[in-house]
Amino acid sequence: MDVEDLPESIIERVTMMEGILIDSATGGSADNRVYEYLRRDFMADDTLKMLLPSFVRTYRNLSAFWPFIKSQAGSYAECRQIISSAFTPIIEHLEGANRAPIDAVAGEALASFDADGVHAVWAKALSRRAADPEGAITVARTLLETVCKRVLDECGIRYGYKDDLPKLYGLAARELNMAPDQHIEEPIRMILGGAMNLVNGIGTLRNRFSDAHAPGGKIPVRPSARHAALAVNMAGAMATFMVETYVQQLGKEGA
Known part of the structure; x- marks a missing residue:
């Protein structure tokens, strides 16, 4: 996918990043260029930056991310669980689940x-x-x-x-x-x-x-x-x- 074709919605972009990381961790074909683009975009927003998973803030590309996730999980199912759980705070924030009056x-x-x-x-x-x-x-x-x-x-x-x-x-x-x-x-x-x-x-x-x-x-x-x-x-x-x-x-x- 070309970066010009990325969805405009922030929550769709966050979900896309989650999918890219899951693909990378489970043997799929992940787009490192899109991941790096999305990461730079999110890291420039102070609010989103704090809600990103710590491994996204730490690893600038998928090559660096792979050794980390490999050391954390013994199966593809565990990889998916770790990544999905880490994205829960930012997705709930964007969906309004954590907003207060x-x-x-x-x-x-x-x-x-x-x-x-x-x-x-x-x-x-x-x-x-x-x-x-x-x-x-x-x-x-x-x-x-x-x-x-x-x-x-x-x-x-x-x-x-x-x-x-x-x-x-x-x-x-x-x-x-x-x-x-x-x-x-x-x-x-x-x-x-x-x-x-x-x-x-x-x-x-x-x-x-x-x-x-x-x-x-x-x-x-x-x-x-x-x-x-x-x-x-x-x-x-x-x-x-x-x-x-x-x-x-x-x-x-x-x-």
Whole structure:
């Protein structure tokens, strides 16, 4: 097949790559030129790159891929299973299986606030949510830290280089009139107190489960995709709440 004849749909292209790799691993006639073309195309997209199977990111051509898959499987059936399972995260992402209601809402709010900074971190968190749980939890905290720092910078509030997330959030929340003790209505105080606990919880989740541990450090429980989804979705909701509060309280549309 000539590259000009490739399907336009991304999911069809991903499925085609999966088929090429299965053909290569099971004695079929695989097109290395198309594989290399598709790989370059997917690797140029930060979101798709993180969802690609690790062996696609590692091996630039089918000749390099063959020794790997040969060492991993003893039969053609095992080869097919390994390759198909590895492609599940990216295919589910493209089919929308891993999308959450907050994705589009947060994406729009964060892009209008800071497309190059805050929104870029959000996109990174989404790209890792299914394929890299430990990394996703790390980026969830980074998202909130980035939003807090951006708000504080815009408001001219100084903060320490080593200030942790609870400290940064406390400063930003007070500037945005989001601190519980700034309100007398009990329901509002409870909601804002819950928001503060939520932010602290994301920090704790990140410390216990994320990939921020030193190499060789023991992680008590390996995070799964559901842990990552919890952290990313909560961080996205809180980041959106802060941005919308910033716009409403200070009457700014962002940079």
